[in-house]
Amino acid sequence: MSLLDLNADQLADLATNVRRDYDELKSRGLKLDLTRGKPSAEQLDVAEALLELPGKGDHVDADGVDVRNYGNLKGIRDIREIWAELLGINLDQIIAGDASSLNIMFDLVSYSYIWGTNDSERPWKDEEKVRWICPVPGYDRHFTISEKFGFEMVTVPMLEDGPDLNAIKELVKDPSVKGMWLVPMYSNPSGITTSDEIAKGLAEMETAAPDFRIVWDNAYAIHTLGDSFRTSTNVLDYAEQAGNPNRFWYMSSTSKVTFAGAGVSFLASSPANLAWYTGIAGTRGIGPNKVNQLAHARYFGDAEGVRKVMQRHSDILAPKFRAVLDILENRLGQYEVARWTEPEGGYFISLDVIDGTASRVVELAKEAGIALTEAGSSFPLHDDPNNRNIRLAPSLPPMAEITEAMDGVATCVLLAAVEKLGA
Amino acid sequence: MSLLDLNADQLADLATNVRRDYDELKSRGLKLDLTRGKPSAEQLDVAEALLELPGKGDHVDADGVDVRNYGNLKGIRDIREIWAELLGINLDQIIAGDASSLNIMFDLVSYSYIWGTNDSERPWKDEEKVRWICPVPGYDRHFTISEKFGFEMVTVPMLEDGPDLNAIKELVKDPSVKGMWLVPMYSNPSGITTSDEIAKGLAEMETAAPDFRIVWDNAYAIHTLGDSFRTSTNVLDYAEQAGNPNRFWYMSSTSKVTFAGAGVSFLASSPANLAWYTGIAGTRGIGPNKVNQLAHARYFGDAEGVRKVMQRHSDILAPKFRAVLDILENRLGQYEVARWTEPEGGYFISLDVIDGTASRVVELAKEAGIALTEAGSSFPLHDDPNNRNIRLAPSLPPMAEITEAMDGVATCVLLAAVEKLGA
Numbered sequence: 001m002s003l004l005d006l007n008a009d010q011l012a013d014l015a016t017n018v019r020r021d022y023d024e025l026k027s028r029g030l031k032l033d034l035t036r037g038k039p040s041a042e043q044l045d046v047a048e049a050l051l052e053l054p055g056k057g058d059h060v061d062a063d064g065v066d067v068r069n070y071g072n073l074k075g076i077r078d079i080r081e082i083w084a085e086l087l088g089i090n091l092d093q094i095i096a097g098d099a100s101s102l103n104i105m106f107d108l109v110s111y112s113y114i115w116g117t118n119d120s121e122r123p124w125k126d127e128e129k130v131r132w133i134c135p136v137p138g139y140d141r142h143f144t145i146s147e148k149f150g151f152e153m154v155t156v157p158m159l160e161d162g163p164d165l166n167a168i169k170e171l172v173k174d175p176s177v178k179g180m181w182l183v184p185m186y187s188n189p190s191g192i193t194t195s196d197e198i199a200k201g202l203a204e205m206e207t208a209a210p211d212f213r214i215v216w217d218n219a220y221a222i223h224t225l226g227d228s229f230r231t232s233t234n235v236l237d238y239a240e241q242a243g244n245p246n247r248f249w250y251m252s253s254t255s256k257v258t259f260a261g262a263g264v265s266f267l268a269s270s271p272a273n274l275a276w277y278t279g280i281a282g283t284r285g286i287g288p289n290k291v292n293q294l295a296h297a298r299y300f301g302d303a304e305g306v307r308k309v310m311q312r313h314s315d316i317l318a319p320k321f322r323a324v325l326d327i328l329e330n331r332l333g334q335y336e337v338a339r340w341t342e343p344e345g346g347y348f349i350s351l352d353v354i355d356g357t358a359s360r361v362v363e364l365a366k367e368a369g370i371a372l373t374e375a376g377s378s379f380p381l382h383d384d385p386n387n388r389n390i391r392l393a394p395s396l397p398p399m400a401e402i403t404e405a406m407d408g409v410a411t412c413v414l415l416a417a418v419e420k421l422g423a
Numbered sequence: 424m425s426l427l428d429l430n431a432d433q434l435a436d437l438a439t440n441v442r443r444d445y446d447e448l449k450s451r452g453l454k455l456d457l458t459r460g461k462p463s464a465e466q467l468d469v470a471e472a473l474l475e476l477p478g479k480g481d482h483v484d485a486d487g488v489d490v491r492n493y494g495n496l497k498g499i500r501d502i503r504e505i506w507a508e509l510l511g512i513n514l515d516q517i518i519a520g521d522a523s524s525l526n527i528m529f530d531l532v533s534y535s536y537i538w539g540t541n542d543s544e545r546p547w548k549d550e551e552k553v554r555w556i557c558p559v560p561g562y563d564r565h566f567t568i569s570e571k572f573g574f575e576m577v578t579v580p581m582l583e584d585g586p587d588l589n590a591i592k593e594l595v596k597d598p599s600v601k602g603m604w605l606v607p608m609y610s611n612p613s614g615i616t617t618s619d620e621i622a623k624g625l626a627e628m629e630t631a632a633p634d635f636r637i638v639w640d641n642a643y644a645i646h647t648l649g650d651s652f653r654t655s656t657n658v659l660d661y662a663e664q665a666g667n668p669n670r671f672w673y674m675s676s677t678s679k680v681t682f683a684g685a686g687v688s689f690l691a692s693s694p695a696n697l698a699w700y701t702g703i704a705g706t707r708g709i710g711p712n713k714v715n716q717l718a719h720a721r722y723f724g725d726a727e728g729v730r731k732v733m734q735r736h737s738d739i740l741a742p743k744f745r746a747v748l749d750i751l752e753n754r755l756g757q758y759e760v761a762r763w764t765e766p767e768g769g770y771f772i773s774l775d776v777i778d779g780t781a782s783r784v785v786e787l788a789k790e791a792g793i794a795l796t797e798a799g800s801s802f803p804l805h806d807d808p809n810n811r812n813i814r815l816a817p818s819l820p821p822m823a824e825i826t827e828a829m830d831g832v833a834t835c836v837l838l839a840a841v842e843k844l845g846a
Contacts, residue, residue, distance in 0.1 A: 036493070044482070044491040051482060051714070052475040059467070059474060068467040068682040070459070098521050099712045106707040110533060114548070114572075125537070125548060141706075148706045149537075259491040262714035283564075283571045284529040289522045291474065291685035292715060 002336035003417055015423040018414045022364065025408045030369035032405040037188065037347035038396045039256055039313075046312045047258040053295040067290035073278045075264070076290050078297035083266050085303040087221060087232045087252060094268040095278070097288045101253040101265035105215055106145050108249050108267075111280045112178075112211070113149055118276035119211040119246055124149075124178060133171055133180035135163035137350055137378030137389050139188040142181040142217070146380070151178075153380035158187060162194030165201045175208035179215065185230060186220040189378050189391035190350040191343025196233050203238035203247060216250045220346040222310045223256060225318045229307060230345070236268060245270040254296060256347065257309060264288075264296050320394040324349055324406050331410035337417040340392075349392040350378070357416035358387045364412040370405050425759035426840055438846040441837045445787065448831045453792035455828040460611065460770035461819045462679055462736075469735045470681040476718040490713035496701045498687070499713050501720035506689050508726040510644060510655045510675060517691040518701070520711045524676040524688035528638055529568050531672050531690075534703045535601075535634070536572055541699035542634040542669055547572075547601060556594055556603035558586035560773055560801030560812050562611040565604040565640070569803070574601075576803035581610060585617030588624045598631035602638065608653060609643040612801050612814035613773040614766025619656050626661035626670060639673045643769040645733045646679060648741045652730060653768070659691060668693040677719060679770065680732060687711075687719050743817040747772055747829050754833035760840040763815075772815040773801070780839035781810045787835040793828050 006014065059068050061076040074080070075096025084091045097104055116123040124130050132151040134143055135158045146153055154177070156167040163182060171177050182202075184194040194202075202214060214235075221232045239247040246269070254263030267277065300306045325342055328351070332338045339352045353361055359375040366372070373391045376384035392409075394402050429437065482491050484499040497503070498519025507514045520527055539546040547553050555574040557566055558581045569576055577600070579590040586605060594600050605625075607617040625637060637658075644655045662670040669692070677686030690700065723729045748765055751774070755761045762775045776784055782798040789795070796814045799807035815832075817825050 038493050041489060044489065047491075048479050048482075051480075052478045055475045056471050057474075059471075066464060066467065068470075068685060069461050070678075070683045100708040103708045110537065113537065114533070141709075144706050148703070255493075259714055260493045261708075261710050262491060262712040280571070283567050285523040285526040285684075286564075287684050289685040289712065289715065291682055292712065 001334060003421065004336070011418065011421060011423045014414075015418040018411060018418055021411045022368070022415050025368045025411050028369070030404065030408065032369060032397060032401050032408070033371040034393050034397065034402075034405050034409070035371050035373045036396065037393045039260055040316065040396050040398070042316050043313055043395070044259060046309060047299065050258055050295055050299045053298045054291065055298075058298065059291070059294070061290065061294055067294045070286045072287045072290060073282055075288050076293045076297070079264055079293045082297060082300055082303050082306060083252060086306055087218065087268065088234050089236060089250070089268045092271065093236055093274070094266055095274060096293055097265045097267065099253070099255070099261050099263050099265060099292070101217070101219070101251040101255070101267075102141055104265055104267050105142070105217065105249070105251060107281070107284070108213075108215070108277065109145055109149055111277070112213070115280065117211040117213065117246075118272050121210065127176065127178070129176045131171075131174065131177045133168060133177060134380050135180075135182060136380070137189050137391070138181060139183055139217070140377045142215070143380045146181070155380060158190050158192050160192065162192060162198035165198050165205075168202070169205050172205060172207040172209070172212060177207070178209050178211060179213040181215050181217065183217050183219055184235075185218055185232065186223055186343055186346025188219070188346065189348035191341045191346050191348060193230065193344075194233070199233040199235050200238050203235055203244060204242040212247065214248050216248045218250060218252050220256075221252055222306060223347065224310065224314050224345045225321055226314065226344055227311070229310070236270065240270070246273050249273065256313070257306065258296060258299065262292075264293050317395055320399060320402050321349065323399060323403050324392060324394045327403060327406040327410055331407065332413060335414065335417070338413055347393060347395050349394065351390045351392055352388045353390060353413050354417050354420055355386045355388045357420050358384060358390050360416040360419065361390060361409070361412045364415055365409055368408055368412065370408045370412075372409065424757055426844065427759070434841065434844060434846040437837075438841040441834060441841055444834045445791070445838050448791045448834050451792070453827065453831065455792060455820060455824050455831070456794040457816050457820065457825075457828055457832070458794050458796045459819065460679075460816045462683055463739065463819050463821070465739050466736055466818070467682060469732060470722065473681050473718055473722045476721045477714065478721070481721065482714070482717065484713065484717055490717045493709045495710045495713060496705055498711050499716045499720070502687055502716045505720060505723055505726050505729060506675060509729055510641065510691065511657050512659060512673070512691045515694065516659055516697070517689055518697060519716055520688045520690065522676070522678065522684050522686050522688060522715070524640070524642070524674040524678070524690075525564055527688055527690050528565070528640065528672070528674060530704070530707070531638070531700065532568055532572055534700070535636070538703065540634040540636065540669075541695050544633065550599065550601075552599045554594075554597065554600045556591060556600060557803050558603075558605060559803070560612050560814070561604060562606055562640070563800045565638070566803045569604070578803060581613050581615050583615065585615065585621035588621050588628075591625070592628050595628060595630040595632070595635060600630070601632050601634060602636040604638050604640065606640050606642055607658075608641055608655065609646055609766055609769025611642070611769065612771035614764045614769050614771060616653065616767075617656070622656040622658050623661050626658055626667060627665040635670065637671050639671045641673060641675050643679075644675055645729060646770065647733065647737050647768045648744055649737065649767055650734070652733070659693065663693070669696050672696065679736070680729065681719060681722065685715075687716050740818055743822060743825050744772065746822060746826050747815060747817045750826060750829040750833055754830065755836060758837065758840070761836055770816060770818050772817065774813040774815055775811045776813060776836050777840050777843055778809045778811045780843050781807060781813050783839040783842065784813060784832070784835045787838055788832055791831055791835065793831045793835075795832065
């Protein structure tokens with residue numbers, strides 16, 4: 001029965017029970033953490049063999065070049081081929097870097113800011129104002145980059161099939177709107193996958209700024225929670241066909257495939273965009289860690305090898321996500337005090353609680369020893385206008401901790417709700 | 424006998440002989456390369472064991488943290504401790520990054536440009552002019568960075584004990600002079616080591632700009648060509664004692680210790696500078712490749728382990744440098760048409776030929792199939808005002824190629840000289 005349908009006595013009874021549950025929760029002295037999308041030790045163990053690769057005597061790439069020496073800004077073909085196949089992208093449109101795709105995203109923005117993109121009339125630093133489209137809820141580290149560069153962040157809602165294309169089409173009529181963040185598959189935090197239609201619309205739409213860019217951060221391209229893999233939309237082809245070849249900076253990485261922060265990152269884009277990027281990256285350095293790239297290529301073998309690895313991750317992660325969803329349903333379903341996503345992949349469950357109570361839920365959980373991602377953190381400037389969204393990250397803790405933490409979170413959601421209703 | 428002391432007939436005879444030598448050289452169809460300071464395959468083999476490290480089951484750092492997961496912008500203590508001891512720097516003043524110290528140098532300049540340093544009155548992009556001191560001859564990739572950011576590069580000569588301190592002291596009276604490049608030990612390309620006195624002078628001097636920085640790129644700190652190791656000057660202490668704690672950005676890396684471009688880089692500086700850097704680097708990313716850092720720590724064991732590795736490099740490199748110097752002396756010594764450095768460490772020999780002939784020497788060598796670093800490349804904007812300097816990099820080719828190439832280079836130096844004298 002919805003909380004809103006309870007009469008005063010029923011609500012008071014519930015409040016008493018919930019407060020008792022919460023006191024009991026606090027008395028347990030928990031220390032649990034559902035904050036960040038980190039892989040668990042069990043997941044990291046999947047790639048344990050990588051710790052001894054490429055192995056003695058194995059240091060020559062597919063082009064016959066010694067990976068132990070300087071050079072090759074584009075990264076080695078061995079790993080680029082595997083990733084190109086996985087994403088369905090032409091080999092000559094993808095380059096492999098060091099461990100962090102976030103590093104590359106920051107650099108793309110930074111280079112554009114200082115020198116302008118290959119399509120810019122002037123460096124972005126010399127624009128009176130730069131505005132940036134942020135689908136919400138979204139990835140906090142994206143928003144932190146645009147904040148750091150002083151861009152005015154404009155939000156658009158994530159709908160069921162991706163970001164609100166109509167809202168975006170309106171916004172890009174403004175030439176000061178220079179870019180947009182997007183996690184197109186199993187988005188952070190809502191798990192939404194942008195449809196081919198929306199992707200095509202983003203590729204085709206006219207923009208007032210000639211140097212408008214979409215950071216297509218396909219961080220979870222192969223991070224299924226099921227037994228099959230979605231096909232990644234080839235937005236580079238859509239953009240090329242639409243006459244907007246330079247629209248997308250397409251990102252990917254192995255961070256949640258092998259080791260987080262110690263893998264290989266990828267930038268896929270038009271030849272012109274890649275030439276622009278490597279032109280500056282070649283002043284910043286001589287080339288990426290090719291030994292690590294070869295180790296990864298050896299570990300995977302081929303694209304099918306990557307999918308096998310990801311199936312093992314799915315086997316570990318899916319039960320954790322199931323457990324979170326079951327507890328949310330069992331504890332909160334009847335009261336209609338929350339909505340949550342049921343993602344088919346990725347690292348997060350997005351939980352919407354009663355408007356105005358998200359920060360209170362996080363506070364209550366913290367007092368009970370359960371760390372949740374700060375309320376509002378999936379919004380630019382940490383400002384969730386409805387104070388309703390909480391990002392749940394079930395990957396890191398072991399199953400027993402997840403169930404205990406989520407049961408506690410459910411209690412906190414209920415308590416915040418009854419408080420809000422004045423009970 | 425000096426070329427200048429030859430009478431017309433003697434000079435004509437020499438010219439005939441040299442032209443015959445050069446024609447013979449060209450007829451050999453060589454394809455040799457003395458351009459870049461890359462380690463040889465034999466050197467890279469020294470660290471072959473690293474290719475299978477850290478090894479299965481070894482993924483926890485000295486602080487008990489799993490290196491396979493996200494985090495730790497400062498890098499792991501295991502490798503920081505080793506490098507701190509090698510350089511004689513406090514552990515809390517050194518952080519470990521990804522493979523390339525050049526990447527960090529670029530970022531330091533870039534962050535200062537966009538946001539200003541921790542001591543800046545405004546971002547460097549908002550200064551009317553930024554000037555940058557470049558000791559010459561110097562490292563081309565340094566100069567390329569300052570050029571890319573539009574800084575006006577001002578040269579000072581490298582003297583026998585380091586850069587010309589008096590000239591620098593004059594320049595830094597100008598508040599638009601914001602920084603300076605320096606390779607303090609076995610400098611690129613002249614092999615000069617900056618004395619403690621000059622280092623102290625640089626630490627103590629007054630500068631008009633409150634945010635003046637010296638990029639102290641100690642790339643060759645342990646790259647001896649002998650049997651012993653110099654002690655690195657602790658400029659951070661000098662700067663602290665002089666009341667200029669934030670003056671130095673101190674760089675180091677394992678690039679020519681283990682694998683070039685696949686090692687670990689280091690930034691050492693004051694706590695305030697490190698806090699400023701990590702404050703921005705923390706928006707750029709989550710942390711460095713700690714798996715690779717642990718692999719390096721395991722490979723070295725300790726600071727003494729690093730020295731043992733470097734002794735093996737010295738054993739490989741020293742005979743190559745000896746061979747180059749012997750050929751220069753035997754072929755050119757009597758004619759007094761060139762001067763060269765005899766470095767005790769590092770990767771380069773700096774060759775000065777007769778003024779106005781360096782580019783001709785490089786051209787002649789190229790026509791004979793011997794690639795030399797472009798003339799002028801050790802100067803900002805590739806502009807060697809005397810057209811006299813050539814950087815020789817003997818590390819990469821095997822010994823037989825070095826002797827053949829250098830013998831050819833000597834012929835080219837002589838030919839350019841007799842041409843210059845009109846013979």
